Amino acid sequence: MIDVNTIAERDRSTVLHPFTQLKDFATGKIGDPTIVAGGKGIRIEDAQGRSYIDGFAGLYCVNIGYGRTEVAEAIARQAYKLAYYHTYAAHTTEELATLSDRLVRMAPGKASKVFYGLSGSDANETQAKLVWYYNNLRGQPKKKKIISRERGYHGCSVISGSMTGMSFYHDYMGLPFPGILHTGTPHHYWGAEPGETQESFSRRRAAELEELIVREGPETIGAFIAEPVLGTGGITPPPAGYWSEIQTVLRRYDVLLIADEVICGFGRTGADFGSTLYGMEPDLVTVAKGLTSGYFPLSGAIVGERVYAVMEEAADRVGAFSHGYTYSGHPIAAAAANAVLDIVEKERLIGRARTVGSYFHLRLRERFAQLEIVGEVRGVGLLGAIEFVADRQTKRRFDPELKVGARISKAARDRGLIIRAMPHGDILGFAPPLVVTETEIDEIVDMAYRATKQVMDELAKK
Ligand code: PMP
Numbered sequence: 001m002i003d004v005n006t007i008a009e010r011d012r013s014t015v016l017h018p019f020t021q022l023k024d025f026a027t028g029k030i031g032d033p034t035i036v037a038g039g040k041g042i043r044i045e046d047a048q049g050r051s052y053i054d055g056f057a058g059l060y061c062v063n064i065g066y067g068r069t070e071v072a073e074a075i076a077r078q079a080y081k082l083a084y085y086h087t088y089a090a091h092t093t094e095e096l097a098t099l100s101d102r103l104v105r106m107a108p109g110k111a112s113k114v115f116y117g118l119s120g121s122d123a124n125e126t127q128a129k130l131v132w133y134y135n136n137l138r139g140q141p142k143k144k145k146i147i148s149r150e151r152g153y154h155g156c157s158v159i160s161g162s163m164t165g166m167s168f169y170h171d172y173m174g175l176p177f178p179g180i181l182h183t184g185t186p187h188h189y190w191g192a193e194p195g196e197t198q199e200s201f202s203r204r205r206a207a208e209l210e211e212l213i214v215r216e217g218p219e220t221i222g223a224f225i226a227e228p229v230l231g232t233g234g235i236t237p238p239p240a241g242y243w244s245e246i247q248t249v250l251r252r253y254d255v256l257l258i259a260d261e262v263i264c265g266f267g268r269t270g271a272d273f274g275s276t277l278y279g280m281e282p283d284l285v286t287v288a289k290g291l292t293s294g295y296f297p298l299s300g301a302i303v304g305e306r307v308y309a310v311m312e313e314a315a316d317r318v319g320a321f322s323h324g325y326t327y328s329g330h331p332i333a334a335a336a337a338n339a340v341l342d343i344v345e346k347e348r349l350i351g352r353a354r355t356v357g358s359y360f361h362l363r364l365r366e367r368f369a370q371l372e373i374v375g376e377v378r379g380v381g382l383l384g385a386i387e388f389v390a391d392r393q394t395k396r397r398f399d400p401e402l403k404v405g406a407r408i409s410k411a412a413r414d415r416g417l418i419i420r421a422m423p424h425g426d427i428l429g430f431a432p433p434l435v436v437t438e439t440e441i442d443e444i445v446d447m448a449y450r451a452t453k454q455v456m457d458e459l460a461k462k
Pocket of ligand 1: 155261
């Protein structure tokens with residue numbers, strides 16, 4: 001065993017950490033890295049033996065909770081039997097064929113095939129290429145622009161990072177890439193005019209999308225990509241009527257719909273997919289995270305019949321589908337996904353996310369809705385957010401220098417609860433594993449409440 005100081009020092013001098021202030025980390029200003037050493041159920045443990053409730057399921061992915069030996073055994077069995085083979089030139093494994101059959105049956109829209117990758121980012125990169133490929137093959141080579149939404153999150157590779165609608169993911173990185181456009185975010189609390197209903201706000205957002213399509217020329221717009229529930233941009237369920245209005249516009253201009261189900265998929269919202277919950281009929285569906293609950297990297301770009309039919313029809317003319325990774329359809333990933341989906345089915349975790357989710361929102365509203373620094377309490381299923389404001393009446397935001405969201409998240413962490421300060425505004429995000437119980441929900445909400453009260457007291461003393 002290496003001692004914790006050596007691990008911390010090795011890490012500090014060699015690991016380039018995502019989403020970490022590099023100088024503060026290098027100089028020790030933000031302390032040592034947390035060395036995560038174990039996990040069971042909804043809890044993780046660090047190398048010093050401190051236990052934390054993980055109220056964010058890692059990065060909204062460990063839906064079945066930590067330490068599930070069934071999945072570890074499935075991974076080990078597959079590694080002993082066959083650790084690797086590729087899926088190029090029509091090779092497969094039993095585990096992959098089983099998984100794909102399952103996914104095509106359960107996916108929203110008219111699913112036809114699954115293309116496998118390793119991350120949500122690469123799957124969305126594939127979706128962009130599929131949109132371009134499809135439109136080239138059907139003789140519409142100009143129809144390539146992709147529209148996403150401000151505050152949408154779709155990854156951080158070149159195209160998926162461009163689709164992501166938050167400028168701090170673009171700044172200094174040379175993004176967004178040309179041909180990726182953004183339209184308004186469907187967040188009623190911030191975006192609606194005084195007195196505007198959710199329905200009329202949804203109509204206005206759809207009208208703005210239509211204006212953008214017409215302005216750019218419908219013959220240049222290939223697809224619209226969106227999360228059913230906006231995730232990293234603030235955990236924001238859509239306003240009433242939003243998806244029906246948006247889909248009417250997309251159909252009018254022959255624009256494909258890509259549903260990014262990376263967070264929502266496999267039960268997070270209390271439905272199998274966010275698309276099902278909101279009546280979306282996507283042409284392309286992106287899945288990752290919950291597919292393996294994070295036990296092994298795996299993502300899928302699920303291709304609907306409409307797109308696939310054009311691809312197959314053109315094959316004699318264009319030759320092989322020339323896109324694929326060494327690890328596309330990795331057999332260990334497929335074995336992990338099958339074991340995870342077995343647990344999701346057997347333990348009825350989707351239904352649980354709905355019922356425990358209702359209890360969660362009840363408790364969250366009870367505790368937080370009346371606090372004077374809370375602007376909005378929102379969410380669906382086992383996704384929740386609290387938005388903090390300096391003035392509830394005028395919706396004045398806190399001075400960003402006060403870092404209110406980050407401080408509450410830190411105060412919660414000091415009490416042993418991980419909840420995430422979302423990167424856009426003073427927002428606290430909750431996404432516990434779907435195996436969370438009502439008693440554990442009480443614990444999470446109470447700890448978050450006490451952390452919030454602590455920071456409110458600090459703010460009042462200023
Ligand atoms: N899409 C959505 C909706 C996501 O939430 C994420 C990750 N948070 C991604 C795509 C990117 O996934 P990855 O980090 O696996 O590349």
